[in-house]
Amino acid sequence: MSEFYISAIPTDVNWQPTTDTADAAEAYVRRIFPDPDGTLQEVEVEFHDRIRVVHPGESLERITCPRCSGDIPLDWFQDLVEEAEEEFDSLDVTVPCCSALVPLDTLHYDWPCGFARFEIGIRDACRPEYEFTDEELAELAGILGHPVRQILAHF
Numbered sequence: 001m002s003e004f005y006i007s008a009i010p011t012d013v014n015w016q017p018t019t020d021t022a023d024a025a026e027a028y029v030r031r032i033f034p035d036p037d038g039t040l041q042e043v044e045v046e047f048h049d050r051i052r053v054v055h056p057g058e059s060l061e062r063i064t065c066p067r068c069s070g071d072i073p074l075d076w077f078q079d080l081v082e083e084a085e086e087e088f089d090s091l092d093v094t095v096p097c098c099s100a101l102v103p104l105d106t107l108h109y110d111w112p113c114g115f116a117r118f119e120i121g122i123r124d125a126c127r128p129e130y131e132f133t134d135e136e137l138a139e140l141a142g143i144l145g146h147p148v149r150q151i152l153a154h155f
């Protein structure tokens with residue numbers, strides 16, 4: 001069974017809101033993603049001590065290098081993430097294509113992959129347009145006081 005997950009994350013990988021601000025952001029997300037039954041979807045707010053990979057799941061098909069534009073094998077990335085147990089203190093890695101030292105969040109991911117220490121996620125959103133609109137992301141950024149972007153995942 002496949003599962004859809006949508007995450008809103010700060011654009012700065014290290015940024016975290018206060019708990020009050022996170023509560024306000026969660027209330028907003030629950031308002032724009034209504035769940036009539038209260039049982040069909042899950043809204044999850046998470047603070048991570050270290051930088052967490054926000055993985056797009058099966059939608060990740062290709063990774064390329066920002067330095068040499070070469071392809072980076074998906075297996076290399078999956079192994080790296082698995083070995084790190086999805087958490088990093090530093091995103092700097094030596095890429096296999098050209099041996100450059102580059103931060104993981106600067107690689108080109110198709111679909112987009114995120115890195116964050118704060119996350120608001122919606123699992124199996126009830127509403128049909130399950131992505132955040134640009135206006136909603138702007139509103140959420142206003143509540144948090146920091147720009148956010150969304151990562152769509154399919155498992």
Ligand SMILES: [Zn+2]
Binds near residue numbers: 066068070098100
């Ligand atoms: Zn390269």
